[in-house]
Amino acid sequence: MEILEAIYTRRSIRKFAMGDVSDDTLQKILRAGMSAPNSGGQRLWQFLVVRNQGQMEKVIDAYPYAKMLRDVPIAIIVCFDQSREKYEERWQMDCATASLNILLAAHGLGLGGVWLEIYPIAERVDAIRESFGMPEHVVPFAVFGIGHPAEEKPALDRYEESLVHYDYW
Amino acid sequence: MEILEAIYTRRSIRKFAMGDVSDDTLQKILRAGMSAPNSGGQRLWQFLVVRNQGQMEKVIDAYPYAKMLRDVPIAIIVCFDQSREKYEERWQMDCATASLNILLAAHGLGLGGVWLEIYPIAERVDAIRESFGMPEHVVPFAVFGIGHPAEEKPALDRYEESLVHYDYW
Numbered sequence: 054m055e056i057l058e059a060i061y062t063r064r065s066i067r068k069f070a071m072g073d074v075s076d077d078t079l080q081k082i083l084r085a086g087m088s089a090p091n092s093g094g095q096r097l098w099q100f101l102v103v104r105n106q107g108q109m110e111k112v113i114d115a116y117p118y119a120k121m122l123r124d125v126p127i128a129i130i131v132c133f134d135q136s137r138e139k140y141e142e143r144w145q146m147d148c149a150t151a152s153l154n155i156l157l158a159a160h161g162l163g164l165g166g167v168w169l170e171i172y173p174i175a176e177r178v179d180a181i182r183e184s185f186g187m188p189e190h191v192v193p194f195a196v197f198g199i200g201h202p203a204e205e206k207p208a209l210d211r212y213e214e215s216l217v218h219y220d221y222w
Numbered sequence: 223m224e225i226l227e228a229i230y231t232r233r234s235i236r237k238f239a240m241g242d243v244s245d246d247t248l249q250k251i252l253r254a255g256m257s258a259p260n261s262g263g264q265r266l267w268q269f270l271v272v273r274n275q276g277q278m279e280k281v282i283d284a285y286p287y288a289k290m291l292r293d294v295p296i297a298i299i300v301c302f303d304q305s306r307e308k309y310e311e312r313w314q315m316d317c318a319t320a321s322l323n324i325l326l327a328a329h330g331l332g333l334g335g336v337w338l339e340i341y342p343i344a345e346r347v348d349a350i351r352e353s354f355g356m357p358e359h360v361v362p363f364a365v366f367g368i369g370h371p372a373e374e375k376p377a378l379d380r381y382e383e384s385l386v387h388y389d390y391w
């Protein structure tokens with residue numbers, strides 16, 4: 054899929070069909086996440102892949118509306134590893150760029166993805182950290198359910214000229 | 223350009239050749255920015271396009287190392303408009319996803335881009351806000367110089383298996 058088409062047609066997918074995601078496809082998606090621009094090349098991210106159904110249920114339990122994760126073969130938890138941080142106050146942007154590359158790569162591979170936020174909801178951070186045995190210096194940022202889409206959503210034109218300024222505000 | 227190729231081959235471009243960026247291309251890039259996933263669809267971003275050379279010099283003045291902006295036909299300042307914020311503590315991630323889509327779209331269109339951070343450096347936020355007459359509720363987040371690349375950088379394989387965990391930390 055062409056890059057602009059991928060960017061313009063990506064939608065949040067919340068209904069999934071049966072079907073696995075191969076290790077090769079998973080690695081392509083993770084490689085996309087790790088290819089994201091980040092502050093000073095600090096690469097402060099880590100990734101936890103959820104495939105075990107019992108572990109997936111723990112994720113679902115942390116949300117009021119994450120039951121669609123029962124239908125995905127994998128979820129990826131993007132995490133901030135504070136022990137890798139070199140430049141303060143940039144971790145949210147760095148985790149966000151890795152996250153978007155994961156969603157775009159999944160879409161380009163014909164899969165669908167949903168972004169379920171963890172941070173900044175403290176109870177969710179605590180619940181996910183505990184469920185997966187993450188150390189205190191790790192902050193789970195967001196969960197991405199990834200699988201075969203069972204819904205087709207039309208592309209939206211989200212361009213708004215009123216949000217663009219030229220040379221002066 | 224195919225989406226995975228675009229993600230894997232994108233590099234920060236700091237040397238630019240002569241050549242304009244058409245209004246149509248600029249709009250494609252801005253549309254990509256506005257197509258980014260964002261928290262609860264709050265779309266709290268705004269975009270300031272710098273084309274005037276005098277205004278470009280004001281951006282350059284805010285940095286120790288932004289002279290490459292003399293060689294780009296456009297720069298885009300991604301801004302957080304606090305008056306549009308619905309969900310607190312998410313604006314950095316929302317601005318970061320818009321920013322990445324801008325860089326990926328530029329790359330896909332054969333252009334090069336460089337991410338110059340503004341936030342969280344307070345003096346830069348103040349300098350840019352003042353230079354462009356931005357109101358107090360607007361936080362300039364980052365500047366993207368975009369133009370025709372005058373350097374070719376090889377793709378880097380940034381995959382690190384040690385950053386991936388499976389089902390347990």
